Amino acid sequence: ILRIGEEQDLTNVPYDSLLGHISPAMKLAAIKENCSEQGCNDTFRYGQTTFAVRYDRFKDDDGKDVGIIIIMQDITERQKLEDMQTDFVANVSHELRTPLTTIKSYTETLLDGTLDDRETAMRFLSIVDSETDRMNRLVRDLLRLSRLDHKQEKWTIKECNILALLNAVITKVDITARQKQLRLNVLYAEGQDIRVLIDRDSFEQVLMNVLSNAIKYTERGGHIDIDAFVKNSLVHICVRDTGIGIPETELPRIFERFYRVEKARSRAMGGTGLGLAITKQIVEEHGGTIEAASKEGEGTTITIKLPLATKRGMRNIE
Ligand code: ADP
Numbered sequence: 001i002l003r004i005g006e007e008q009d010l011t012n013v014p015y016d017s018l019l020g021h022i023s024p025a026m027k028l029a030a031i032k033e034n035c036s037e038q039g040c041n042d043t044f045r046y047g048q049t050t051f052a053v054r055y056d057r058f059k060d061d062d063g064k065d066v067g068i069i070i071i072m073q074d075i076t077e078r079q080k081l082e083d084m085q086t087d088f089v090a091n092v093s094h095e096l097r098t099p100l101t102t103i104k105s106y107t108e109t110l111l112d113g114t115l116d117d118r119e120t121a122m123r124f125l126s127i128v129d130s131e132t133d134r135m136n137r138l139v140r141d142l143l144r145l146s147r148l149d150h151k152q153e154k155w156t157i158k159e160c161n162i163l164a165l166l167n168a169v170i171t172k173v174d175i176t177a178r179q180k181q182l183r184l185n186v187l188y189a190e191g192q193d194i195r196v197l198i199d200r201d202s203f204e205q206v207l208m209n210v211l212s213n214a215i216k217y218t219e220r221g222g223h224i225d226i227d228a229f230v231k232n233s234l235v236h237i238c239v240r241d242t243g244i245g246i247p248e249t250e251l252p253r254i255f256e257r258f259y260r261v262e263k264a265r266s267r268a269m270g271g272t273g274l275g276l277a278i279t280k281q282i283v284e285e286h287g288g289t290i291e292a293a294s295k296e297g298e299g300t301t302i303t304i305k306l307p308l309a310t311k312r313g314m315r316n317i318e
Contacts, residue, residue: 001051001072019070022046023053026070031055035068043075050079091258095138095272099131134270141274145257148281155199155285159309162196162203162235163188163228169207170226177215183223194228194235195309202282209275210239210302216269217300218243233308234288240301246294254292255280 002019004010010018020027023044025034034040039056055070106124115121147153170184177184214224222242229236246254246261253259258273260266266273283290288306 001046001049001074022051026053031068031070043079048076049074050076088257092142095258096135098267099135099138102131103128134272137270138272138274141272141278144278145274145281148278148285153202153285155202157197157199159195159197160200161193162198162237162306163190163192163194165198165200165204166207166226166228166237169204169211172208173211173215176212177224180215180218181220182215182218185223185225187225187227188229192228194230196235196286196306197309198286198306199282203286206279206282206304207237209279210304213275214239214241214243214300214302216271217241222299230308233310234305235308237304237306238301240299242299245296245298245300246292247296248294251292251294255290 002022004018015028023042023046024030025040025042025044031040035055035057039054041052041054043050043052045051052073052075053070054073055068057065058067058069060066106128110121110124114124144153166188167186167190170186174184211224211226218224218241224242225238225240227236227238227240250259250261254261255276257277259277260271260273263273280290283304283306286306288304290302290304292300292302294300
Protein backbone atom coordinates (compact mmCIF):
# COMPACT_ATOMS: atom_id res chain seq x y z
CA ILE A 1 0.00 0.00 0.00
CA LEU A 2 2.71 2.45 0.99
CA ARG A 3 5.00 1.46 -1.87
CA ILE A 4 7.90 0.80 0.44
CA GLY A 5 10.31 -1.83 -0.84
CA GLU A 6 11.24 -4.73 1.45
CA GLU A 7 14.90 -3.78 1.12
CA GLN A 8 14.31 -0.26 2.46
CA ASP A 9 15.78 0.32 5.90
CA LEU A 10 13.17 2.03 8.03
CA THR A 11 15.10 2.17 11.31
CA ASN A 12 15.66 5.90 11.39
CA VAL A 13 12.84 7.06 9.15
CA PRO A 14 10.57 9.47 10.99
CA TYR A 15 6.95 8.35 11.11
CA ASP A 16 5.56 11.35 9.22
CA SER A 17 7.77 10.85 6.19
CA LEU A 18 6.60 7.24 6.08
CA LEU A 19 2.85 7.62 6.56
CA GLY A 20 2.11 11.26 7.32
CA HIS A 21 2.06 12.39 3.70
CA ILE A 22 -0.75 10.10 2.54
CA SER A 23 -3.56 11.89 4.38
CA PRO A 24 -3.90 14.71 6.93
CA ALA A 25 -5.55 12.25 9.34
CA MET A 26 -2.42 10.08 9.18
CA LYS A 27 0.01 12.72 10.43
CA LEU A 28 1.48 11.84 13.81
CA ALA A 29 0.08 14.97 15.45
CA ALA A 30 -3.44 14.14 14.14
CA ILE A 31 -3.11 10.52 15.27
CA LYS A 32 -2.10 11.61 18.77
CA GLU A 33 -4.95 14.07 18.98
CA ASN A 34 -7.57 11.66 17.62
CA CYS A 35 -6.41 8.84 19.84
CA SER A 36 -6.81 10.93 22.94
CA GLU A 37 -10.53 10.79 22.17
CA GLN A 38 -11.84 7.84 20.23
CA GLY A 39 -9.55 7.00 17.37
CA CYS A 40 -10.39 7.79 13.78
CA ASN A 41 -12.33 6.56 10.75
CA ASP A 42 -11.35 8.20 7.49
CA THR A 43 -11.11 7.60 3.78
CA PHE A 44 -8.47 8.97 1.47
CA ARG A 45 -7.23 8.60 -2.06
CA TYR A 46 -3.67 7.56 -2.74
CA GLY A 47 -2.83 7.45 -6.45
CA GLN A 48 -5.68 5.59 -8.18
CA THR A 49 -6.72 3.80 -5.01
CA THR A 50 -9.20 4.72 -2.29
CA PHE A 51 -8.43 3.57 1.24
CA ALA A 52 -10.46 3.42 4.38
CA VAL A 53 -8.29 3.91 7.41
CA ARG A 54 -9.17 3.23 10.99
CA TYR A 55 -6.87 3.64 13.95
CA ASP A 56 -6.98 3.68 17.71
CA ARG A 57 -4.62 3.07 20.57
CA PHE A 58 -4.45 -0.34 22.11
CA LYS A 59 -3.70 -1.18 25.68
CA ASP A 60 -2.24 -4.11 27.53
CA ASP A 61 -4.06 -6.17 30.17
CA ASP A 62 -3.28 -3.53 32.81
CA GLY A 63 -4.87 -0.76 30.75
CA LYS A 64 -1.51 0.79 29.87
CA ASP A 65 -1.04 2.27 26.40
CA VAL A 66 1.11 -0.01 24.31
CA GLY A 67 0.78 1.47 20.89
CA ILE A 68 -1.47 2.45 18.06
CA ILE A 69 -3.03 0.04 15.61
CA ILE A 70 -3.73 1.32 12.10
CA ILE A 71 -5.89 -0.65 9.67
CA MET A 72 -5.90 0.34 6.03
CA GLN A 73 -8.37 -1.23 3.63
CA ASP A 74 -8.54 -0.85 -0.16
CA ILE A 75 -12.14 0.21 -0.86
CA THR A 76 -11.68 1.41 -4.46
CA GLU A 77 -14.37 -0.89 -5.90
CA ARG A 78 -16.91 -0.08 -3.18
CA GLN A 79 -16.22 3.63 -3.62
CA LYS A 80 -16.71 3.33 -7.38
CA LEU A 81 -20.13 1.73 -6.84
CA GLU A 82 -21.11 4.41 -4.37
CA ASP A 83 -19.98 7.16 -6.76
CA MET A 84 -21.98 5.54 -9.56
CA GLN A 85 -25.08 5.44 -7.39
CA THR A 86 -24.71 9.09 -6.42
CA ASP A 87 -24.17 10.09 -10.06
CA PHE A 88 -27.17 8.02 -11.11
CA VAL A 89 -29.53 9.72 -8.65
CA ALA A 90 -28.19 13.14 -9.69
CA ASN A 91 -28.69 12.24 -13.37
CA VAL A 92 -32.23 10.94 -12.87
CA SER A 93 -33.18 14.07 -10.94
CA HIS A 94 -31.71 16.31 -13.59
CA GLU A 95 -33.30 14.43 -16.48
CA LEU A 96 -36.73 14.55 -14.83
CA ARG A 97 -36.45 18.16 -13.79
CA THR A 98 -35.58 19.44 -17.26
CA PRO A 99 -38.92 18.48 -18.90
CA LEU A 100 -40.81 19.41 -15.73
CA THR A 101 -39.35 22.91 -15.77
CA THR A 102 -40.38 23.31 -19.41
CA ILE A 103 -43.90 21.99 -18.76
CA LYS A 104 -44.32 24.26 -15.76
CA SER A 105 -43.17 27.41 -17.56
CA TYR A 106 -45.41 26.80 -20.59
CA THR A 107 -48.51 25.99 -18.53
CA GLU A 108 -47.90 29.10 -16.40
CA THR A 109 -47.68 31.25 -19.51
CA LEU A 110 -50.90 29.66 -20.81
CA LEU A 111 -52.68 30.30 -17.51
CA ASP A 112 -51.47 33.90 -17.55
CA GLY A 113 -53.55 34.59 -20.63
CA THR A 114 -51.82 33.06 -23.65
CA LEU A 115 -54.66 30.52 -23.76
CA ASP A 116 -56.75 33.13 -25.60
CA ASP A 117 -54.22 33.27 -28.41
CA ARG A 118 -55.17 30.00 -30.03
CA GLU A 119 -52.18 29.64 -32.35
CA THR A 120 -49.59 30.26 -29.62
CA ALA A 121 -51.57 28.10 -27.20
CA MET A 122 -51.48 25.19 -29.65
CA ARG A 123 -47.72 25.57 -30.08
CA PHE A 124 -47.17 25.65 -26.31
CA LEU A 125 -49.43 22.66 -25.78
CA SER A 126 -47.56 20.63 -28.34
CA ILE A 127 -44.32 21.40 -26.47
CA VAL A 128 -45.97 20.30 -23.21
CA ASP A 129 -47.15 17.18 -25.01
CA SER A 130 -43.69 16.24 -26.30
CA GLU A 131 -42.02 16.95 -22.96
CA THR A 132 -44.57 14.65 -21.28
CA ASP A 133 -43.66 12.00 -23.84
CA ARG A 134 -40.00 12.47 -22.96
CA MET A 135 -40.75 11.96 -19.26
CA ASN A 136 -42.76 8.88 -20.11
CA ARG A 137 -39.88 7.42 -22.13
CA LEU A 138 -37.48 8.17 -19.32
CA VAL A 139 -39.63 6.55 -16.64
CA ARG A 140 -40.29 3.55 -18.90
CA ASP A 141 -36.54 3.08 -19.48
CA LEU A 142 -35.76 3.50 -15.78
CA LEU A 143 -38.34 0.89 -14.82
CA ARG A 144 -36.94 -1.46 -17.43
CA LEU A 145 -33.41 -1.02 -16.05
CA SER A 146 -34.67 -1.55 -12.54
CA ARG A 147 -36.39 -4.80 -13.55
CA LEU A 148 -33.20 -5.93 -15.30
CA ASP A 149 -31.07 -5.00 -12.26
CA HIS A 150 -33.33 -6.93 -9.93
CA LYS A 151 -33.63 -9.89 -12.28
CA GLN A 152 -37.38 -9.37 -12.33
CA GLU A 153 -37.72 -9.29 -16.09
CA LYS A 154 -39.99 -12.05 -17.34
CA TRP A 155 -38.34 -13.61 -20.36
CA THR A 156 -40.22 -15.64 -22.91
CA ILE A 157 -37.38 -17.50 -24.53
CA LYS A 158 -38.18 -19.10 -27.86
CA GLU A 159 -36.16 -20.37 -30.73
CA CYS A 160 -36.41 -18.06 -33.69
CA ASN A 161 -34.71 -16.98 -36.88
CA ILE A 162 -32.77 -13.85 -35.96
CA LEU A 163 -32.72 -12.75 -39.60
CA ALA A 164 -36.52 -12.73 -39.75
CA LEU A 165 -36.52 -10.43 -36.71
CA LEU A 166 -33.78 -8.27 -38.22
CA ASN A 167 -35.78 -7.97 -41.47
CA ALA A 168 -38.86 -6.91 -39.50
CA VAL A 169 -36.92 -4.24 -37.60
CA ILE A 170 -35.31 -2.96 -40.79
CA THR A 171 -38.76 -2.60 -42.35
CA LYS A 172 -39.88 -0.58 -39.32
CA VAL A 173 -36.96 1.87 -39.43
CA ASP A 174 -36.88 2.10 -43.21
CA ILE A 175 -39.29 5.05 -43.31
CA THR A 176 -37.20 7.13 -40.89
CA ALA A 177 -34.06 6.28 -42.87
CA ARG A 178 -35.72 7.33 -46.12
CA GLN A 179 -36.88 10.59 -44.60
CA LYS A 180 -33.23 11.33 -43.81
CA GLN A 181 -32.12 10.10 -47.23
CA LEU A 182 -30.08 7.33 -45.68
CA ARG A 183 -29.50 4.10 -47.54
CA LEU A 184 -29.93 0.86 -45.59
CA ASN A 185 -27.77 -1.87 -47.17
CA VAL A 186 -28.66 -5.40 -46.18
CA LEU A 187 -25.51 -7.45 -46.73
CA TYR A 188 -26.73 -10.89 -45.61
CA ALA A 189 -28.77 -13.23 -47.80
CA GLU A 190 -32.28 -12.57 -46.56
CA GLY A 191 -33.62 -16.08 -47.04
CA GLN A 192 -31.13 -17.66 -44.58
CA ASP A 193 -32.19 -19.22 -41.31
CA ILE A 194 -29.97 -18.46 -38.28
CA ARG A 195 -31.60 -19.84 -35.19
CA VAL A 196 -31.13 -18.36 -31.74
CA LEU A 197 -32.91 -18.64 -28.39
CA ILE A 198 -34.22 -15.21 -27.48
CA ASP A 199 -36.99 -13.21 -25.92
CA ARG A 200 -38.32 -11.84 -29.19
CA ASP A 201 -39.74 -8.55 -27.87
CA SER A 202 -36.60 -7.67 -25.92
CA PHE A 203 -34.38 -8.50 -28.84
CA GLU A 204 -36.54 -6.44 -31.14
CA GLN A 205 -35.81 -3.52 -28.80
CA VAL A 206 -32.08 -4.30 -28.94
CA LEU A 207 -32.00 -4.23 -32.74
CA MET A 208 -34.30 -1.21 -32.81
CA ASN A 209 -32.01 0.76 -30.46
CA VAL A 210 -28.89 -0.01 -32.44
CA LEU A 211 -30.47 0.75 -35.83
CA SER A 212 -32.21 3.90 -34.55
CA ASN A 213 -28.90 5.17 -33.18
CA ALA A 214 -27.20 4.51 -36.51
CA ILE A 215 -29.94 6.55 -38.21
CA LYS A 216 -29.97 9.28 -35.54
CA TYR A 217 -26.24 9.84 -35.57
CA THR A 218 -25.70 9.72 -39.34
CA GLU A 219 -26.02 12.85 -41.43
CA ARG A 220 -28.30 13.04 -44.44
CA GLY A 221 -27.09 11.14 -47.50
CA GLY A 222 -25.04 8.60 -45.55
CA HIS A 223 -25.57 4.87 -45.50
CA ILE A 224 -25.90 2.04 -43.02
CA ASP A 225 -24.66 -1.49 -43.69
CA ILE A 226 -26.36 -4.32 -41.83
CA ASP A 227 -24.69 -7.70 -41.84
CA ALA A 228 -25.27 -11.01 -40.06
CA PHE A 229 -23.14 -14.14 -40.24
CA VAL A 230 -22.16 -17.17 -38.18
CA LYS A 231 -18.63 -17.54 -36.79
CA ASN A 232 -17.47 -19.88 -33.99
CA SER A 233 -21.04 -20.93 -33.06
CA LEU A 234 -22.01 -17.30 -32.62
CA VAL A 235 -24.18 -15.15 -34.81
CA HIS A 236 -22.54 -11.77 -35.43
CA ILE A 237 -24.86 -8.88 -36.17
CA CYS A 238 -23.01 -5.80 -37.42
CA VAL A 239 -24.53 -2.37 -37.95
CA ARG A 240 -22.04 -0.04 -39.59
CA ASP A 241 -22.91 3.61 -40.21
CA THR A 242 -21.15 6.50 -41.92
CA GLY A 243 -22.20 8.94 -39.21
CA ILE A 244 -20.60 11.41 -36.85
CA GLY A 245 -18.70 8.67 -35.02
CA ILE A 246 -17.58 8.59 -31.40
CA PRO A 247 -14.22 9.91 -30.14
CA GLU A 248 -11.94 7.07 -29.00
CA THR A 249 -11.81 8.33 -25.42
CA GLU A 250 -15.62 8.28 -25.12
CA LEU A 251 -16.10 4.87 -26.74
CA PRO A 252 -15.86 2.74 -23.57
CA ARG A 253 -18.46 4.90 -21.86
CA ILE A 254 -21.36 4.81 -24.34
CA PHE A 255 -22.92 1.77 -22.63
CA GLU A 256 -23.09 3.62 -19.30
CA ARG A 257 -26.40 4.91 -18.02
CA PHE A 258 -27.08 8.48 -19.14
CA TYR A 259 -23.79 8.75 -20.95
CA ARG A 260 -24.05 10.77 -24.14
CA VAL A 261 -21.25 12.10 -26.25
CA GLU A 262 -23.18 15.25 -27.06
CA LYS A 263 -25.94 15.80 -24.54
CA ALA A 264 -27.71 18.53 -26.50
CA ARG A 265 -27.81 16.62 -29.77
CA SER A 266 -29.05 13.43 -28.13
CA ARG A 267 -31.77 15.28 -26.18
CA ALA A 268 -32.90 17.19 -29.26
CA MET A 269 -33.46 13.82 -30.92
CA GLY A 270 -35.51 12.54 -28.04
CA GLY A 271 -32.83 10.24 -26.59
CA THR A 272 -32.83 9.32 -22.91
CA GLY A 273 -29.20 8.21 -22.80
CA LEU A 274 -30.38 4.85 -21.44
CA GLY A 275 -30.88 2.99 -24.73
CA LEU A 276 -27.45 1.36 -24.99
CA ALA A 277 -27.32 0.56 -21.26
CA ILE A 278 -30.59 -1.37 -21.60
CA THR A 279 -29.43 -2.94 -24.87
CA LYS A 280 -26.19 -4.20 -23.30
CA GLN A 281 -27.99 -5.67 -20.33
CA ILE A 282 -30.52 -7.52 -22.51
CA VAL A 283 -27.79 -8.89 -24.81
CA GLU A 284 -25.75 -10.10 -21.82
CA GLU A 285 -28.81 -11.75 -20.26
CA HIS A 286 -28.99 -13.79 -23.48
CA GLY A 287 -25.37 -14.88 -23.09
CA GLY A 288 -24.18 -12.48 -25.77
CA THR A 289 -21.86 -9.48 -26.08
CA ILE A 290 -22.07 -6.05 -27.67
CA GLU A 291 -19.13 -3.94 -28.79
CA ALA A 292 -18.63 -0.59 -30.46
CA ALA A 293 -15.85 0.49 -32.79
CA SER A 294 -15.75 3.98 -34.17
CA LYS A 295 -13.76 6.74 -35.81
CA GLU A 296 -14.82 10.28 -35.17
CA GLY A 297 -16.26 11.84 -38.30
CA GLU A 298 -16.19 8.55 -40.22
CA GLY A 299 -18.71 6.27 -38.60
CA THR A 300 -19.52 3.66 -36.01
CA THR A 301 -19.87 -0.12 -36.05
CA ILE A 302 -21.88 -1.91 -33.40
CA THR A 303 -21.38 -5.69 -33.24
CA ILE A 304 -23.67 -8.01 -31.31
CA LYS A 305 -22.61 -11.62 -30.83
CA LEU A 306 -25.12 -14.19 -29.71
CA PRO A 307 -24.86 -17.97 -29.18
CA LEU A 308 -26.66 -20.08 -31.74
CA ALA A 309 -29.49 -22.32 -30.61
CA THR A 310 -27.95 -25.77 -30.66
CA LYS A 311 -30.56 -28.42 -30.01
CA ARG A 312 -34.13 -27.44 -29.46
CA GLY A 313 -34.76 -26.90 -25.78
CA MET A 314 -31.12 -27.47 -24.79
CA ARG A 315 -30.00 -23.96 -23.97
CA ASN A 316 -32.14 -21.71 -21.90
CA ILE A 317 -31.79 -18.68 -19.69
CA GLU A 318 -33.76 -17.96 -16.62
P1 ADP B 1 -29.38 8.13 -26.65
O1 ADP B 1 -30.77 8.01 -26.16
O2 ADP B 1 -28.72 9.43 -26.24
O3 ADP B 1 -29.21 7.82 -28.10
P2 ADP B 1 -27.92 5.67 -26.14
O4 ADP B 1 -27.70 4.98 -24.84
O5 ADP B 1 -28.69 4.94 -27.19
O6 ADP B 1 -28.57 7.06 -25.78
O7 ADP B 1 -26.50 6.06 -26.72
C1 ADP B 1 -25.54 6.70 -25.88
C2 ADP B 1 -24.70 7.69 -26.67
O8 ADP B 1 -23.81 6.99 -27.54
C3 ADP B 1 -25.50 8.61 -27.57
O9 ADP B 1 -25.94 9.75 -26.88
C4 ADP B 1 -24.46 8.97 -28.64
O10 ADP B 1 -23.65 10.04 -28.19
C5 ADP B 1 -23.59 7.73 -28.73
N1 ADP B 1 -23.96 6.85 -29.88
C6 ADP B 1 -24.70 5.74 -29.86
N2 ADP B 1 -24.79 5.17 -31.08
C7 ADP B 1 -24.09 5.97 -31.91
C8 ADP B 1 -23.78 5.94 -33.32
N3 ADP B 1 -24.23 4.96 -34.13
N4 ADP B 1 -23.00 6.95 -33.83
C9 ADP B 1 -22.52 7.93 -33.02
N5 ADP B 1 -22.77 8.03 -31.71
C10 ADP B 1 -23.54 7.05 -31.14
